[in-house]
Amino acid sequence: MNQTDSNSAAVNEIDASCRVPLLALFGGAALWLVLGVALGIAAALSFHAPDMFANCPGLTYGHAQAAANDLLLYGFAIPAALGVVLWIFARLSRAPLALPMVPLAGANLWHLGVLLGTLGILLGHSTGYPWLEYPRPAAVLLFAAFLLVAISAAATLGFRADRELYPSHWFLFSALLWFAWTYSTANLFLLSGHPPRGVAQAVIAWWFANNNLFVGLALFGIGIAFYFLPKFAGRPLAGSGYTLFAFLTLILFGAWCGIPQSAPVPAWLPATSAFAALLSFIPVLALSIVAWKTLFGSGFRLGGGPAGFILFGVLSFAASAFLYLAEACPRYSRGVDFTWFGFGVTQWQLLGFIGMILVGAIYEILPRTMAKPLPAPALARLSFYLFAIGILLYVIPLLIGGVEQGLKLRDFHVPFAAASAAALLFLRVSTTGQLLVLLGSLCLLLNVLIMTIQWKLGLLKTVIAAIKAPLVTGEVKS
Amino acid sequence: MKTGFSVFLVAFVALGASWFGLVYAPLHQLGIEKQTAILQSGDTWPPQRTGDATLGLDVYREYGCAACHTRQVRQTGVANQLELISLGQHQAADFKDFLKSLMVVPELNSFSNTLCGPLAQWDGRLPVTLYFGPDDTVIAALVEKLKPLGIKTDARVVATGADISRGWGLRQSVAADYLYDQPVELGSLRAGPDLTAIGAREPDLNWQLQHLYAPRSVVADSSMPAFRFLFEVRPISGRPAPEALTLKAEFAPPAGMEVVPTPEARRLAVYLLSLKTGAPLYEAPYTPATAAK
Numbered sequence: 083m084n085q086t087d088s089n090s091a092a093v094n095e096i097d098a099s100c101r102v103p104l105l106a107l108f109g110g111a112a113l114w115l116v117l118g119v120a121l122g123i124a125a126a127l128s129f130h131a132p133d134m135f136a137n138c139p140g141l142t143y144g145h146a147q148a149a150a151n152d153l154l155l156y157g158f159a160i161p162a163a164l165g166v167v168l169w170i171f172a173r174l175s176r177a178p179l180a181l182p183m184v185p186l187a188g189a190n191l192w193h194l195g196v197l198l199g200t201l202g203i204l205l206g207h208s209t210g211y212p213w214l215e216y217p218r219p220a221a222v223l224l225f226a227a228f229l230l231v232a233i234s235a236a237a238t239l240g241f242r243a244d245r246e247l248y249p250s251h252w253f254l255f256s257a258l259l260w261f262a263w264t265y266s267t268a269n270l271f272l273l274s275g276h277p278p279r280g281v282a283q284a285v286i287a288w289w290f291a292n293n294n295l296f297v298g299l300a301l302f303g304i305g306i307a308f309y310f311l312p313k314f315a316g317r318p319l320a321g322s323g324y325t326l327f328a329f330l331t332l333i334l335f336g337a338w339c340g341i342p343q344s345a346p347v348p349a350w351l352p353a354t355s356a357f358a359a360l361l362s363f364i365p366v367l368a369l370s371i372v373a374w375k376t377l378f379g380s381g382f383r384l385g386g387g388p389a390g391f392i393l394f395g396v397l398s399f400a401a402s403a404f405l406y407l408a409e410a411c412p413r414y415s416r417g418v419d420f421t422w423f424g425f426g427v428t429q430w431q432l433l434g435f436i437g438m439i440l441v442g443a444i445y446e447i448l449p450r451t452m453a454k455p456l457p458a459p460a461l462a463r464l465s466f467y468l469f470a471i472g473i474l475l476y477v478i479p480l481l482i483g484g485v486e487q488g489l490k491l492r493d494f495h496v497p498f499a500a501a502s503a504a505a506l507l508f509l510r511v512s513t514t515g516q517l518l519v520l521l522g523s524l525c526l527l528l529n530v531l532i533m534t535i536q537w538k539l540g541l542l543k544t545v546i547a548a549i550k551a552p553l554v555t556g557e558v559k560s
Numbered sequence: 561m562k563t564g565f566s567v568f569l570v571a572f573v574a575l576g577a578s579w580f581g582l583v584y585a586p587l588h589q590l591g592i593e594k595q596t597a598i599l600q601s602g603d604t605w606p607p608q609r610t611g612d613a614t615l616g617l618d619v620y621r622e623y624g625c626a627a628c629h630t631r632q633v634r635q636t637g638v639a640n641q642l643e644l645i646s647l648g649q650h651q652a653a654d655f656k657d658f659l660k661s662l663m664v665v666p667e668l669n670s671f672s673n674t675l676c677g678p679l680a681q682w683d684g685r686l687p688v689t690l691y692f693g694p695d696d697t698v699i700a701a702l703v704e705k706l707k708p709l710g711i712k713t714d715a716r717v718v719a720t721g722a723d724i725s726r727g728w729g730l731r732q733s734v735a736a737d738y739l740y741d742q743p744v745e746l747g748s749l750r751a752g753p754d755l756t757a758i759g760a761r762e763p764d765l766n767w768q769l770q771h772l773y774a775p776r777s778v779v780a781d782s783s784m785p786a787f788r789f790l791f792e793v794r795p796i797s798g799r800p801a802p803e804a805l806t807l808k809a810e811f812a813p814p815a816g817m818e819v820v821p822t823p824e825a826r827r828l829a830v831y832l833l834s835l836k837t838g839a840p841l842y843e844a845p846y847t848p849a850t851a852a853k
Contacts, residue, residue, distance in 0.1 A: 128785050136786040143785060144624015210621040210743035239564060247562060255564065256571035263575055267583060278591030281735045283744040285590065289582040293575070333571055337578030344634045346733035346746070348589060354581065420630050420750040491750065494725035498753050499781040506783065
């Protein structure tokens with residue numbers, strides 16, 4: 083794909099073709115990220131001062147945390163990833179974005195769906211299924227919007243100049259299929275008029291959560307990282323055979339994980355998931371090796387730029403996936419089940435892995451599509467440190483606190499309140515991390531917002547100039 | 561992986577297989593579940609919820625209670641327990657000697673330490689646990705020797721594990737328990753205690769309402785947020801309302817005011833009361849207390 087850079091006129095044209103839909107996708111995503119992190123802090127406040135929202139039904143922990151989680155996944159991660167996918171597909175195809183107005187409509191529809199869903203949760207209309215809390219109207223909007231964006235992505239892929247597929251293609255194309263299939267299946271079964279009886283509901287929700295938070299995000303994140311890493315390293319992706327092997331094992335084994343070991347379901351379900359999780363260490367290891375071999379010794383430098391974000395994301399992928407899969411081991415799951423540990427792993431996946439990769443990608447892509455540098459590059463560099471330190475400070479206390487809480491819960495001589503109190507201390511430390519992440523996401527929002535305003539002002543100027551100038555000179559002469 | 565179609569095919573097969581295994585198969589195994597028979601009883605499990613309890617499940621969903629509370633009990637295993645209920649006309653000291661003399665019986669021989677050891681410090685108080693462990697031949701052998709002497713014992717099957725010891729239930733949760741839940745909210749975090757059997761642990765409606773209004777008024781070290789918006793604080797007109805909460809002085813409203821639960825609060829509390837200990841089932845057996853003979 084380095085060839086694409088040689089023909090710079092064509093590259094500029096491709097970048098410009100993505101401008102409008104990407105601005106809509108990234109702008110909304112940055113806004114939802116800020117709101118999601120802020121709501122997460124509001125939720126955590128319930129553990130600093132339990133009666134803070136005693137008279138405010140909208141911000142009970144159950145409302146605020148669910149809305150915050152969904153804002154990170156549906157508000158930020160998926161639309162931002164879709165924007166990056168559109169751009170990468172156009173670049174790899176060496177063709178302008180196909181049907182650019184369709185993803186623009188999709189982006190606006192998507193953000194409307196997220197707004198409706200979030201309001202729905204805060205007003206008490208959550209469905210009650212983890213990660214599928216958005217009420218039916220919002221879910222329908224999200225699915226329709228996703229299809230609109232995916233159609234444009236698939237068309238761009240179809241118009242590619244070179245028939246050969248690059249590894250990023252496999253990952254990102256599968257990611258589109260993954261979301262479309264799992265989101266439609268889960269919502270059709272759970273939110274239709276006649277949901278299945280009993281725990282079958284919970285099994286479907288677990289299948290959905292695993293296939294989005296683990297497999298889906300891995301496909302998006304690694305697909306994006308494998309596009310950028312060779313560019314930053316200045317050499318091709320190492321070992322394409324390895325990558326193919328990792329891709330196949332990830333989708334084959336990863337898709338079967340996700341049923342918790344303690345689940346009150348027939349034993350074959352958690353047993354299958356535990357075995358799948360064991361096998362899923364293979365792709366996680368293989369993907370980490372590919373990234374390592376691509377970067378190591380290439381003179382790749384970690385800094386505040388997009389490269390730093392993406393490297394942090396890849397490292398977070400390896401670490402969070404490792405912990406996620408270890409949780410499925412029956413021996414360890416008994417220690418950390420029902421504690422803050424699992425919550426910490428999920429937040430690491432959402433913010434540390436996919437979040438960092440997407441923020442880095444947005445900083446890299448936005449100046450290209452807008453054909454001008456970032457308005458506040460210093461803030462962008464600062465936001466790397468805010469995000470990196472903030473995420474570690476947020477997640478690691480949760481993991482340690484979770485283990486501490488789990489060990490105390492296992493020992494019935496320790497009163498329950500003492501087990502909770504042990505985790506509370508760590509939880510309070512983690513809130514400082516959330517504050518840093520909030521500052522980091524504000525830096526991102528500021529950059530995207532200023533760029534959007536500049537662009538809109540530019541458009542307005544062109545329009546005004548077009549109205550004024552030719553009329554005076556042209557009309558008189560003719 | 562040269563063509564788009566081959567990528568699509570591979571991804572389709574991979575996700576399709578997991579869809580078949582983790583969505584389609586559970587739908588067919590669990591999605592058509594019916595009530596099951598309770599062990600050694602003509603009744604079926606689970607009972608259908610009625611009235612406010614059904615509506616209360618919706619309040620539980622609405623405020624996201626499952627974000628902090630699980631509704632699933634884990635169990636590590638099952639044990640056989642033999643309790644001594646009554647000695648009849650015999651003395652405790654005689655019983656100890658008699659038990660020692662029984663150790664020549666081949667089935668009991670290898671258990672002499674487990675059986676006689678703990679009893680050495682026994683002061684004669686009843687009931688006392690004679691045996692607690694995985695073996696059931698020892699229990700059969702003991703009962704056979706003790707019954708003719710008029711010594712009453714109670715042999716029980718009990719579930720073991722930290723959740724059970726904490727009193728969160730008498731057995732592990734199983735799929736059948738959630739038949740009437742819509743939606744099924746198992747929960748994944750225990751920021752607060754498990755609620756599987758909260759209705760059995762705290763069977764008083766007023767306790768539940770007081771706990772929702774001011775958690776620390778009934779559980780001193782609780783970290784639960786108060787749900788005061790589920791209650792109405794209003795001036796007393798004439799006589800105090802019969803449903804007004806009786807609160808400790810430091811949590812009570814100013815003089816002349818009373819705290820009255822809204823219908824939503826009442827439904828939630830009634831739902832919580834409907835959460836009882838699971839009945840013994842084929843897949844999760846235990847001997848209920850009432851069946852002791």
